[in-house]
Amino acid sequence: MPADLSPIDRAKYAASRRAVDFVEDGMRVGLGTGSTAAWMVRCLAERVKAEGLKLQCVPTSTRTAELGRELGLNIVTLEEAGWLDLTIDGADEFDPELSLVKGGGGALLQEKIVATASDRMIVITDAAKEVKHLGAFPLPVEVIPFGWQASRTLIAELIGGSDVMGHEITLRMNGDQPFRTDENNFILDLHLGRIGNPRELSLLLNQIAGVVENGLFLDICDTVIVGYGDGRVELHDMAGREVGDEPVPGNVFTDGDL
Ligand SMILES: O=C[C@H](O)[C@H](O)[C@H](O)COP(=O)(O)O
Known part of the structure; x- marks a missing residue:
């Protein structure tokens, strides 16, 4: 070493x-x-x-x-x-x-x-990085830039109504510009604290228009x-x-x- x-x-x-x-x-x-x-x-x-x-x-x-x-x-x-x-x-x-x-x-x-x-x-x-329950690390969700605020609103409604605690959602930044992925998309970070049902959350997130993928690997x-x-x-x-x-x-x- x-x-x-x-x-x-x-x-x-x-x-x-x-x-x-x-x-x-x-x-x-x-x-x-x-x-x-x-x-x-x-x-x-x-x-x-x-x-x-x-x-x-x-x-x-x-x-x-x-x-x-x-x-x-x-x-x-x-x-x-x-x-x-x-x-x-x-x-x-x-x-x-x-x-x-x-x-x-x-x-x-x-x-x-x-x-x-x-x-x-x-x-x-x-x-x-070992945790009992996922969610202390903000969950990244990749969204297309078009209408990203609308996607954020829908995500906020979703996580507000599910079994996760808290629902702060931040647009990931790179200096004063939104961070861009390799596909030129944006990332929304979901500050959830604890994710009670990762499977349900992953499925529901990926049904929202504008969401490309989420960071839950199940x-x-x-x-x-x-x-x-x-x-x-x-x-x-x-x-x-x-x-x-x-x-x-x-x-x-x-x-x-x-
Ligand atoms: O998008 C990045 C990846 O999912 C990384 O594998 C993850 O963030 C862990 O990165 P690091 O090894 O730098 O903590």
């Missing part, structure tokens, strides 16, 4: 390093977006370089595509890959059922398309790998929890790669 990382980066690195062990030669792999996924892309590129793996990698954002290309990964489109063996991505929250909130970085739409076009999704996180994630600052990892899957207390082997990076 690189020596001079902060504890949080060490945790992200440990989870990433373990996750790329699941990649095999010849696989078609979805690459997530965000600071944790960026570590995974670096770890994967190191494995490809060291072992000569032949992969097709489908990124979930322009940011990830650029990083992957810079590091020499074979970046292809989802159309070219057709279907994926595995997607590895970060998350903003996960619960005991491995339901997720994603989209803190605004990439939820491509992330959901790529993850659901994969045989398996592995999520890599640090321990702070029945999509197969495994969560939690990394810790000391290099340990824990694997959570639907069959229960397996704890790995061996530090992830390190020294895969040179300073230049960081």
Whole structure:
């Protein structure tokens, strides 16, 4: 493990390093977006370089595509890959059922398309993202810019009448302009506190005109790998929890790669 990382980066690195062990030669792999996924892309590129793996990698954002290309990964489109063996991505929250909130970085739409076009999704996180109930992290909802205020009004009516507490909705900003996704859409962040029924909320949100997708990932994630600052990892899957207390082997990076 690189020596001079902060504890949080060490945790992200440990989870990433373990996750790329699941990649095999010849696989078609979805690459997530965000600071944790960026570590995974670096770890994967190191494995490809060291072992000569032949992969097709489908990124979930322009940011990830650029990083992957810079590091020499074979970046292809989802159309070219057709279907994926595995997607590895970060998350903003996960619960005991491995339901997720994603989209803190605004990439939820491509992330959901790529993850659901994969045989398996592995999520890599640090321990702070484990929650009993989803919702403390504001739920991102991608909306088209046309009529976004009307979509917001309808969302406010929906969440005001459902079993979630509170209903502040904020338009995500980038400086003094609305944040734009890779598809040029807006993001509304729903400050819910706690989501009592994620399935119902997800279905109802996606029925609102103007809503493209929401950041709830339900029945999509197969495994969560939690990394810790000391290099340990824990694997959570639907069959229960397996704890790995061996530090992830390190020294895969040179300073230049960081
Ligand atoms: O849109 C961004 C993604 O859903 C990210 O995977 C998520 O926000 C987690 O990002 P990070 O690893 O930077 O905390």
